[in-house]
Amino acid sequence: MSRKKWVIASLVVLGVVFCLLVPCAVEVRDGEGWVRSAFSLQMVGHGLRAYHDAHGQLPPAVVRDREGRPLYSWRVLLLPYLEEDELYGRFKLDEPWDSPHNKLLALKTPRCYVPALGGEDDPGLTRYQVFVGPGTAFERPGLTWADFPDDRGGTILVAEAGEPVPWSKPADLPYEPDRPLPVIEGPYSKPVHLLCYEVGRKPGFVVCLGNGTTHFLSTPVDEKLMRGLISRNGGEVVDISELE
Numbered sequence: 001m002s003r004k005k006w007v008i009a010s011l012v013v014l015g016v017v018f019c020l021l022v023p024c025a026v027e028v029r030d031g032e033g034w035v036r037s038a039f040s041l042q043m044v045g046h047g048l049r050a051y052h053d054a055h056g057q058l059p060p061a062v063v064r065d066r067e068g069r070p071l072y073s074w075r076v077l078l079l080p081y082l083e084e085d086e087l088y089g090r091f092k093l094d095e096p097w098d099s100p101h102n103k104l105l106a107l108k109t110p111r112c113y114v115p116a117l118g119g120e121d122d123p124g125l126t127r128y129q130v131f132v133g134p135g136t137a138f139e140r141p142g143l144t145w146a147d148f149p150d151d152r153g154g155t156i157l158v159a160e161a162g163e164p165v166p167w168s169k170p171a172d173l174p175y176e177p178d179r180p181l182p183v184i185e186g187p188y189s190k191p192v193h194l195l196c197y198e199v200g201r202k203p204g205f206v207v208c209l210g211n212g213t214t215h216f217l218s219t220p221v222d223e224k225l226m227r228g229l230i231s232r233n234g235g236e237v238v239d240i241s242e243l244e
Contacts, residue, residue, distance in 0.1 A: 133175035152210030
């Protein structure tokens with residue numbers, strides 16, 4: 001091959017390589033909705049662990065009055081640990097979430113409960129919810145890390161639910177081991193790449209585990225593995241990579 005042809009061939013190869021790599025750089029620069037949501041959810045996970053450090057236990061999923069009537073969500077208690085002290089100070093903790101005073105505070109979702117760069121749901125709503133029911137991380141008030149015999153890195157603390165709820169309302173994902181899984185389809189999809197080019201997208205949702213890591217789980221999920229992630233004490237060994 002002559003020197004001229006060799007130079008031309010080299011330039012062609014470099015051009016092909018450049019064209020293949022440029023989409024990767026664009027993707028990182030633009031970001032993805034699920035990535036932003038994972039970042040926000042990771043901060044919520046940090047807040048839960050900070051609450052546990054301060055109180056020696058996780059917050060109750062539902063705060064109740066002396067008569068056992070539900071007042072508001074764990075999301076209210078977590079506000080001081082998510083740089084929302086001012087909002088927390090305005091909330092009347094002895095009144096329900098929808099009292100005339102507190103209902104006004106529920107009209108806008110705090111930054112900590114929406115994706116880092118905004119969300120598509122109406123103001124006042126959040127998708128960040130916990131599982132409540134037998135064996136879950138929020139089965140009952142007063143749970144500590146000692147109540148997690150399963151690997152905390154294999155147990156869900158918070159998930160991106162399929163249906164948003166008012167952020168201060170005591171509403172979360174009900175779970176029963178012998179009943180169908182709740183709807184946990186997230187609002188974002190994750191791109192599927194071939195040589196850095198997007199060739200499709202897969203639906204799913206983001207979860208934050210007890211060790212603070214966040215993961216995008218593709219749907220439909222394997223039910224057995226998902227139940228293992230929801231349970232904190234079932235003795236399951238779950239490989240999170242099988243659901244991503």
